[in-house]
Amino acid sequence: MLKINVRGENIEVTGAIREYVEKKLYKLEKYFTDTSSSTAHVNLKVYTDKNAKVEVTIPLPYLVLRAEETSPDMYASIDLVTDKLERQIRKHKTKLNRKSREKGYKSFDFVAEEIAPVEEKKDDKIEIVRTKSVALKPMDSEEAVLQMEMLGHNFFIYEDAETQGINIVYRRRDGRYGLIEASDED
Incomplete structure (x- = not known):
């Protein structure tokens, strides 16, 4: 089971908030075969303009998932950040598993049948469109x-x-x- 470390800045992390964060992040576990060695770091912030920011970092073997979202409601920010993490998982799953097969590594611990593959562009190569030289002063x-x-x-x-x-x-x-x-x- 994924360990979750919740921290608050300018906000007291209540039991209800902690439970909501855990409930949302535990849903991401279905995408992985094993998360027992991983710890999700969640940082909750409330600004003076009453906006709530949620930052989540989940270091996994071979990959670090990170997302942040800001909205006027803490619970909405939590929902937005978990949605963003889910999109990242879907996006990276196909690419990482394909790259691992090409290089002869084992699969990246994704549960294959749980994720519908993301449509990739036919030309999946990274293209550098401009090069600049800088003189470091x-x-x-x-x-x-x-x-x-x-x-x-x-x-x-x-x-x-x-x-x-x-x-x-x-x-x-x-x-x-x-x-x-x-x-x-x-």
């Missing part, structure tokens, strides 16, 4: 954010002036900024 993260804003982009790649490492700043959905620091370590 040494700067700090604040300058990188300013550069990103001036360019009107959602992310910006730069060389950190202090560490000489390659970093990426990006705009998060909540309007704040994130930083990704690349390293040679796994």
Whole structure:
């Protein structure tokens, strides 16, 4: 059985909310042969504008399912996020099982008869339609954010002036900024 870890920010996670989250996420178990070693991480947030955001991350072998939804009602957000996760499962099931067969791996623990395959495009190859080259200039993260804003982009790649490492700043959905620091370590 899938373990579920529910956490709340600016909201007390009541028994009713916890039960509703568990009921909805347990329905996703029908798509997998074994979820006993997986833990679903659920983060519930309520903002000052009374919107409720639900984030769910389910790390599985070979795949991490993640979805988030925001709406004025917590229960509606939970419904929306589980629907989104179900669509992801349907989408990835066909692709992952096909790729595993091509490479000689075992199947990805999906229950085959439970999922109607998603129609795939005939040309399933990933196509890169544009290539850009960038000159990485040494700067700090604040300058990188300013550069990103001036360019009107959602992310910006730069060389950190202090560490000489390659970093990426990006705009998060909540309007704040994130930083990704690349390293040679796994």
